Amino acid sequence: MLCVWAVKDKVGKYAEATHLLHKQLLEAISESLGLEKNYLQEQSEEGSQVIAVNCYPSCPEPEVTLGMPPHSDFGSLTILLQSSEGLQIMDSNKNWVCVPYIEGALIVQLGDQVEVMSNGIYKSVIHRVTVNKHVKRLSFASLHSLPLHKKISPAPELLDGDNAAAYGEFSFNDFLNYISSIDDFLQERFIDTLKKSSS
Ligand SMILES: O=C(O)CCC(=O)C(=O)O
Numbered sequence: 591m592l593c594v595w596a597v598k599d600k601v602g603k604y605a606e607a608t609h610l611l612h613k614q615l616l617e618a619i620s621e622s623l624g625l626e627k628n629y630l631q632e633q634s635e636e637g638s639q640v641i642a643v644n645c646y647p648s649c650p651e652p653e654v655t656l657g658m659p660p661h662s663d664f665g666s667l668t669i670l671l672q673s674s675e676g677l678q679i680m681d682s683n684k685n686w687v688c689v690p691y692i693e694g695a696l697i698v699q700l701g702d703q704v705e706v707m708s709n710g711i712y713k714s715v716i717h718r719v720t721v722n723k724h725v726k727r728l729s730f731a732s733l734h735s736l737p738l739h740k741k742i743s744p745a746p747e748l749l750d751g752d753n754a755a756a757y758g759e760f761s762f763n764d765f766l767n768y769i770s771s772i773d774d775f776l777q778e779r780f781i782d783t784l785k786k787s788s789s
Pocket residue numbers: 642644658663670672676677717719728729731
């Protein structure tokens with residue numbers, strides 16, 4: 591019992607720390623886009639945070655399988671801690687690049703919601719997870735999202751005559767409806783369905 595409480599306390603503190611870090615990162619991203627410092631954070635107010643613990647057992651034939659298939663995260667940002675290498679991101683030439691393991695380092699992945707709000711100035715990162723023949727891998731993902739029914743669209747300050755909105759508006763709920771309505775949501779990323787044809 592003591593052990594359960596100790597873990598609960600640690601995970602609770604971790605969730606609080608990543609919640610604060612998410613806020614600070616959104617402020618930095620807002621400023622980098624030339625928006626009000628609080629713009630993205632205000633959009634994200636009353637949003638959700640989920641801590642997912644992923645376990646990838648060692649696998650006798652790592653070359654024929656994946657721990658997690660390619661996807662981008664639907665939310666604003668994902669803050670990730672990994673126990674060993676395994677995460678790969680797709681670069682602009684569509685090559686898979688290994689994210690190195692650095693003890694204690696946090697990995698920040700930009701999600702679809704920030705891609706849309708930045709009108710595509712930032713792109714969400716496509717990533718996948720490989721498995722290892724000998725090593726079991728754990729990852730702790732803090733997944734942050736805007737509120738379920740909040741409509742998300744490009745920040746109006748980023749739009750002018752030369753820069754039209756490159757994405758239609760959507761909510762997290764629209765995303766959930768999308769993935770429950772199709773057979774294989776990995777075939778087409780939800781964000782691609784929002785892109786306007788001129789983009
Ligand atoms: O295990 C990882 O490194 C990534 C996990 C992930 O992509 C996710 O939870 O969305």
